Amino acid sequence: MDPIHQFQIKNLFTVGTFGGHEIAFTNSAAYMVVAVALTALLMLGGTAARRLVPGRMQSMAELSYEFVAEMLRSTAGEHGMKFFPLVFSIFMFVFISNIVGIIPYTFTVSSHIIVTVALALLVFLTVIIYGISKNGLKFFKLFVPSGIPMVILPLVVAIEIISFFSRPVSHSVRLFANMLAGHITLKVFASFVTMLGALGVAGIAGAALPLALTVALTALELLVAALQAYVFAILTCIYLNDAIHPGH
Amino acid sequence: MANDTQNDRDGSDGKSGNPLSNDAALSARLGRLDQRLSTLKAGHKAETDDAERQDNNATARASALARGFRLSSELVAGVVVGAAIGWGIDYAFSTSPWGLIVFFLLGFAAGVINLMRAAGVVSDVHERLKDPDRDQ
Numbered sequence: 001m002d003p004i005h006q007f008q009i010k011n012l013f014t015v016g017t018f019g020g021h022e023i024a025f026t027n028s029a030a031y032m033v034v035a036v037a038l039t040a041l042l043m044l045g046g047t048a049a050r051r052l053v054p055g056r057m058q059s060m061a062e063l064s065y066e067f068v069a070e071m072l073r074s075t076a077g078e079h080g081m082k083f084f085p086l087v088f089s090i091f092m093f094v095f096i097s098n099i100v101g102i103i104p105y106t107f108t109v110s111s112h113i114i115v116t117v118a119l120a121l122l123v124f125l126t127v128i129i130y131g132i133s134k135n136g137l138k139f140f141k142l143f144v145p146s147g148i149p150m151v152i153l154p155l156v157v158a159i160e161i162i163s164f165f166s167r168p169v170s171h172s173v174r175l176f177a178n179m180l181a182g183h184i185t186l187k188v189f190a191s192f193v194t195m196l197g198a199l200g201v202a203g204i205a206g207a208a209l210p211l212a213l214t215v216a217l218t219a220l221e222l223l224v225a226a227l228q229a230y231v232f233a234i235l236t237c238i239y240l241n242d243a244i245h246p247g248h
Numbered sequence: 249m250a251n252d253t254q255n256d257r258d259g260s261d262g263k264s265g266n267p268l269s270n271d272a273a274l275s276a277r278l279g280r281l282d283q284r285l286s287t288l289k290a291g292h293k294a295e296t297d298d299a300e301r302q303d304n305n306a307t308a309r310a311s312a313l314a315r316g317f318r319l320s321s322e323l324v325a326g327v328v329v330g331a332a333i334g335w336g337i338d339y340a341f342s343t344s345p346w347g348l349i350v351f352f353l354l355g356f357a358a359g360v361i362n363l364m365r366a367a368g369v370v371s372d373v374h375e376r377l378k379d380p381d382r383d384q
Contacts, residue, residue, distance in 0.1 A: 155354075162330045162351070162358035170325030170362070174317060231318055 003187035007111055007180070028115070031107045035097035043092075064092065068233065075237040079244050086126065087240070090119060091233035098179065098225035102218065110228075111179040113172065120172035123236045131243035142246045171235055178228050182221045189214045315367075322362040330355010 011024040046061025054062055068088045072080045094110060101108030109115050131139040143160040144153070192210035196203040334351025338344040364370045 158354050159358045159361060162333060162355050163326060163362050165333070166322075166325040166329040166355075166358060166362060169329055170318075170321040173325065174321040177321070178317060228317070235318075 003184045003191065006107070006183060006187060009112075027107050028109055028112060031097060031100060031109050032093075032115075034100060035093055035109065038096050038100070039092040064088075071234055072237050075234065076241040076244055080237065080240055083126075083240050086123075087233055087236050090123070090236055091229055094119070094175065094232050095226065095229035098229055099222070101179065101183070102221055102225060108179050108183055110175050111183055113176040116172040116176040117168070119175075119232070120168040123171065123239055124168040127239050127243040130240075131246055134243070135246050139243075139246045142242060167235075167239060171232070171239075175228050175232050178224055182217075182224050186214060186217050186221060189217060319363055319366055322366050323359040326357075326359020326362045327352070327355045330358055 010027045011022075012027060012030060013025050015023045015025055017023065042057070042064070043061050046057040046059075049055060049058055051058060065088070068091050069081070069084060072084055072087050076083070097109040100106055101111070128139075131142075143157050143164065145156060145160070148156050189210045193207045193214065196207035196210065199206075331348060331352045333355070334348040337347035337351065341347070361370070
């Protein structure tokens with residue numbers, strides 16, 4: 001009945017120890033492997049036939065490629081396409097793991113903030129490292145808007161820097177909070193069904209209401225799962241655009 | 249679509265160097281093709297307009313939800329990061345509580361800027377930084 005129980009990390013087996021720490025293969029890691037395997041299956045299986053007129057699998061693979069490529073081109077321009085592997089991997093990983101997480105009894109990888117923070121920091125550090133290596137000191141123009149009077153420039157720069165550092169926070173918290181809240185809500189409403197069902201005939205009749213709500217919420221969660229993967233990917237594109245054209 | 253064919257034809261024409269009369273005939277044929285394509289397109293558009301409108305409505309609703317999710321976290325992130333930086337400065341230089349106060353307020357400003365930028369109320373960083381003399 002505990003709605004948080006579904007997020008518990010369990011050790012499946014121990015890989016080894018590293019510096020006194022146990023490196024364990026957890027259920028979270030298992031579902032990450034599932035997400036990667038499903039993505040690989042979709043892409044490799046879909047493109048294996050190489051038909052001119054695509055079949056179902058190939059159509060899905062091509063659609064996902066076109067979707068991400070179009071998103072990247074429209075936000076970061078043609079130069080952004082060199083980051084296509086990164087954006088596509090992130091999008092497919094988040095999307096597939098979110099979708100898998102909706103299936104009852106599965107584990108939702110992105111409901112743990114450490115996972116989303118790792119993904120957001122990956123993007124954040126990519127932006128900083130690529131931006132500095134490509135643009136040099138010009139990258140810091142990002143923090144110094146032109147045409148600002150000298151008097152308030154320090155204030156504006158400070159605000160811009162805080163705004164820049166708040167990106168990975170909002171980037172990661174958004175995905176994590178949405179998945180966590182959605183799954184807890186689902187669990188709470190589903191537990192109403194069993195609680196009411198234990199009350200006898202009247203309870204079973206009353207349980208129809210939370211059951212209907214649970215079904216509706218599952219549909220909403222499916223939308224949120226896809227939407228959050230999309231939002232995560234498009235923000236990645238927007239941030240990468242800053243690294244490619246800092247003073248654009 | 250019509251433009252593409254026109255460009256293709258023009259390119260091949262220039263290479264082979266056909267006489268002028270051929271050119272005129274070709275352009276006349278291209279004009280007819282253009283006309284036919286545009287009427288076909290217009291008909292097709294009228295047919296699919298209804299379905300398209302429904303589709304647009306659904307995507308608009310979905311993207312509005314996405315925007316809402318995005319905006320809600322932007323403000324909080326700015327405030328939290330500002331407060332964290334202020335607390336860190338206090339911790340490092342033992343200036344408590346001034347760092348926290350100042351950077352909390354700055355973080356609030358940054359959060360509001362994030363929010364307005366995400367909402368498209370103020371122009372984006374690179375739009376604002378656009379310099380005519382600098383390339384890219």
